[in-house]
Amino acid sequence: MSAAKAKVSASSGRRLPYGALMWLFATLLIFGVGQQTVTLHDQEKFTGDFDFTVKQVEGENSLIFSLTAGTYLYGVTPEVILPTPTGSFSRGDETAPQVARALFDTLDSITEITIEARTITVVYGSDMEAEQVRSRLRRPVNNAVANDRGTITAEVSGTAEKTILFSTSDDRFRYAQYQPALVESIEDYDSRAAAEAGSDLARFIVAESRPVQSLRLEPTRLVVGYAEGTAIEPFARNLREILNDFHPRASLAPHLWLLTVAPEIIPPLLAIAVEPLETGLPLFLFTLLMVAVESGIFFVAREGKKNLLIHLVHIASVFLLFWSIFGHEPLWDAILHAIFPTSAQLVHPQGTVIDFTAQHLELVLTSSIYIISVGLFLGVMVTRDNFREFLPLVNNLVNSGQTVPTLAIVAIMGPIIGLGFMPAVVALIAYGLLPVVRNTIAGIESVSVSIVDSARGMGMTSQQILLRTELPIASRIIMAGIRTSMVINIGTATLGAFVGSGGLGIPIASGLSMTVDAFILLGAIPAALLAILTDYVLGRLEVVLTPRGLLIET
Amino acid sequence: MIEFKDVIKEYPNGFRAVDDLNLTVHDGEICVLIGPSGCGKTTALRMVNRLIDVTRGEILIDGQPNDEFEPEVLRRKIGYAIQQIGLLPHMTIRDNVAIVPRLLDWDEERIRQRVDLLLDMVGIDPSIHGDKYPRQLSGGQQQRVGVARALGADPPIMLMDEPFGAVDPITRAILQEEFLQIQQEVGKTIIFVTHDIDEAIYMGDRIALLRTGRLVQYDTPDDLLAMPRDDFVREFVGADRSLKRLHLISVKDSMMNNVPCCEDDATLEEVEACLERHRSDSAFVVDGGNGKLLGWVERTALAESGSLAEAMRHAPAASIAVPEDATAREALSVLLSHSFDVTPVIDAEGVLTGGVSIQRLQDLVEAPGIHAAMQRERGR
Known part of the structure; x- marks a missing residue:
């Protein structure tokens, strides 16, 4: 016995704090990414909406660009500038x-x-x-x-x-269209030299366009003086492109879903310069914190409590990490641009990845709640002595639920319930019930007859036998069923887009119909990541929820 | 006291697992139910705590029919231990033993004390094993915990269905012996099912032999062996039933005090005379001072030797003698393995106190009444 104990402690002494190392790696990665200048490539979404009217000033070498429309600022709602007086x-x-x-x-x-x-x-x-x-x-x-x-x-x-x-109630409510501002206040530059020492936009314009001699930046207007003999048409077109190019970059404030309030709060508190890490500072700080937490758990926490704590921290932090990545629009833009360099459309116009993922999760969680409660109920019922005769029937029912193709169920549900959220949920329930019911039955039947007999012989009531004996012993197998069901569910839920339930199926479906490959991946990659994440989280939960006595190998 | 009165268990297909069973188990007794497979012994046991319902007849517990209780209430008052042990694998050893007390809503402090007491009693150190899980224990340890759990809420009655069936013979013997010691302390009324006649004879105050649901014979182990009622019983207890009976008799009860023996300082003539007196070919040699057994001397050796010391053969007492508390069966075994007419018996100090001869053993086995009396004397 003591030999076995010694073996355990020796092996735990040799173990590395993998959790902390993983987070350290994530921190370094984010630090590296944070140093990069992010350029956005989705033309439709980030440049197309900036429109300028060009007017040539009589007798002077000068053009006036008036910003007439623009719609996007990375999830940050632009201030509404009313074309109409209030x-x-x-x-x-x-x-x-x-x-x-x-x-x-x-x-x-x-x-x-x-x-x-x-x-x-x-x-x-x-x-x-x-x-x-x-x-x-x-x-x-x-x-x-x-x-x-x-x-x-x-x-x-x-x-x-x-x-x-x-x-x-909509923040984007506007009369006709709003106009984003080029600059906050008027900037005047007499010469190229002056502009080169000026604001980002001024520097950018003179760097990109040779003929520009002087410029004046107003919130909705740009007045440029150009060199004698410049061809007006190409110059104007070039400038328009420059403005469109610059604008999204200038307004780049990559929206990290995680701790979005942090940048305003943390830098002053820590008195650190945030410039190079602006794109990922909250995430960077979070992963850094996780390095400390993981190390703390590894080196300080007591052996007994360690397990549960470690698992819960892992679950929460990995979920947050994933969610932040999902919320990082520029990252998706960059990934998809790397895969499809020539695609004009990269990020889906109907919503952000986080929107689709949230809808997707809603679909999966709603159906899973039904699946788990109905599945557990059915599984428990048919293993009671009184209802055991229904076991084959229930088995056949849930089996056939999974045999019928999901798309067929969705299609059948459409005319019956209508389109939208619920038919998709119903289809997912029908499809996902099998693993839960089957594993519940298998789990309960795996409890040996002698254990149930001795529990009954000691005077436990049927209910006590179920709750204190059968379910705890079966918990691991039941959890495995739930895990399988939910992971399958995440994949299947993408089909919900065909009946308008929303979710990550939307980019996939529209990508297929519009033949925009980037959109397909925009739905597929997050769906795959979500499935992996869910599997990981539930795997951890499985360990947490399994009674310790059952984890001991015999 | 447990009474079976005309108990019948009939299944819907007409099969009678238990047929008209009448049986009384007195307080503080171990009643062993035994019989071939399918004889209804387990069914009879499980009807006591209503894991199986009686079809006809009734089972009285201290004069009260057991169907007057809620099944769960009844079961919590009756200890239950089974062959497969059935420890709950997700609970620690302590929690397993505490199951019935918790069901009875004892307060935690009392439960803790009770659990530690019981674990100590069955030879499991609660400070070492108490917080382990069943899977971390050996089979024998699990059986002990199973017994401790059955004793959990100090029930007056215990039902044990082959509780030592799942361990190796050596461990089983230890567990049986320890359990009898515990029983001497706690004095429970026990119904004990087994298919092992040796275990039945060793453990039982009374043995009920069943066949196809019917009670064939209900007697003390000794009477069962001595007076089998019919061929079935005779066959069941086995052709070696005489040997088994010897198992029930201690050497102390069966030995004779008069054995050929001489002190180590005796002359050859004295030895010769002793052999003549006993009409024996060999005699034991004891220390003249303290009476300890030193060895033996044979008639043939006397003629060739000048003195007793030369003629006698030394041997450690343990190899040729049996202790007083051994069974007659062990004495017979020694008798068979040496060429003596008499097996010497020694006490704890090694002093020769008597001997057991084959003739003596024969007499004992043929006279049943004596041994029943002896059995009672032993105060089991």
Whole structure:
């Protein structure tokens, strides 16, 4: 006995703190990545939306670029710059913007319109019913705010005054389109030399374009002076490209989902310069912290408590690491650009990877909760003496659930339940039930008859036998079933996109239909990573949840 | 006290596992149920704590029918140990022993004390093994824990279904002996199922021999061996039943005090006279001072030797003699392996106290009543 003990402690002495080393590696990797300048390659998403009108100033060698539209800033919502003035306007007001005038024209009884960043307030005369006004105005209001139809609500004011409030909760709500700013404040450069010492954008423009002699940067306007004899057309086109190239890079603030508040809080606290690591600082600090935590657990924590603690920390931290990577849009852009250098479209227009992953997880978790509860229930029921005769029936049912192709189930569910989230969930349940039910039955049947007999002989009730004897002993096998089911589920859930359930199937499906290979990978890679992550997490959980006495090899 | 009254267990297909069983187990007794496979011994046992329901008849526990209790309540009052032990692998040794006390809602301090006491009693050191898991123990250790668990809540009655069946013969013998010692302390009323007649004879105060569900004979081990009721019993207890009976008799009870013996300082003539007196060809030689057995001398050697010291043959006492607390069977074994007419018997100090002859053993085996009386005297 003592020999065995000595062997155990000797082997644990030789073991390396693999956890800490892994995190150290991740830290170094992120440090390395953080040093890189990230260039974005998805043209559709990051450059196409910046539009300029070009005007040549008479008699001077000068062009004026007016920024007219732009939509993207990496998940950071741009400040809304209204092309329309805000304020209250009454009928016949000369200064009333187009939106207000259109509404006045629609209904004669409107007396006053107030436009604010996210709301339009309409006051109307007493000759009309609120419902009438609302239905008449809905279309013009929606037309006026072209992009966000779905999110607008109309509310009749409860006060005596006849007022309807059109409002939205959407941050991206805007009247017509917003304009992103080129610069925050006006910058003026008389010469190339002055510009070379100026802001990032100024430096970039003079570096990229030789003819530029002077420039003036305004939030929505760029005025350039050019050298005598420059061909205007190519010059203007070139400058437009330069601006489009620069803008996304200039606004690059890679959004790390993890600890997004950290950069504002941590650098001042630690008084460290964050410049080179700006792209991944929170993640960098997190992995660094994990090195310390893992080492702490390895060297300090007591043997008995170590197991559970280590497993839980592993689960939580690996999940966070994965999630951060998923949230790193520029990373996806870079990965996909490396694989498809010529593809114009890289990052999916309908949402970020994290959006799709979140939807995907929602789908998987919802169906898994049903699968686990129904599967456990069925498995336990058919192993009770009273219901044992149903065992073959249940076996056949869950077997056939997995035999029918998932896509077929999804397709059948479509007409019955309709499209969307639920039919996908139902299909996933039908498909994922088998491993859970089968393993629950196998686990409970693996408990030897003599153990159950002695438990009963000692005076345990049926319920106590189930909860204190059968389930704990079967737990490992049951957990293995749940793990298998969930991992399969993650793959299968991508098919949900065909019935509109959302998830990582969306980029895959649209990539297939639009023949954009990058989109396919954008769905497939995260789905594969998610499956690996889930397998890892559940594998750890399996160890945590298995009673220690069962882990001992005989 | 456990009473089976006209107990019948009939299965739906008409098979009677237990047929009209009448049996009384007195307090503090070990009643061994034995019989060939399928004789209904395990069924009879399991009906006591209602793991199997009685079809007809009733089982009284201290005069009260056992179906007046909730099955779980009843079972918690009856210790239960089975061959496969059935320790819960996910619980520590301590938790396993504490199962019934926990079911009975004892307070934790009391449980802890009880568990440590029981583990000590069955020879498991709770400080070393208490927090281990069943899989870390050897088969013999697990059996001990199984017994400790059955004793968990100090039940007056214990049901044991071949509790030592799963270990090697040597360990089994040790466990049997230790269990009898424990039983002497705790005095439980025990029904003990086995298929091993030797175990039955060794462990049982009474043996109930069953055949196809019917009780064939219910007697003390000695009476069963001495007076088998029919050919079935005779066959079951085996052709060596006489030997088995010897197993039940101690040397002390069967020895005679008068054996040919002389002191080591005796003259050759004195030795000769002793041999004549006993009509024997050999005599034992003891130390003249303290009476310890030193060896023996043979008649043929006397003629060739000048003195007793020259003629006698020395031998360690343990190799030629049996101790007083050995069984008559061991005495017979020594008798067969040496050429003596009498096996010498020595006490703990090695002093010759008597001897056992083949004639004496024959007399004992032929007279049954004496040994039943002896058995009772032994106070088991």
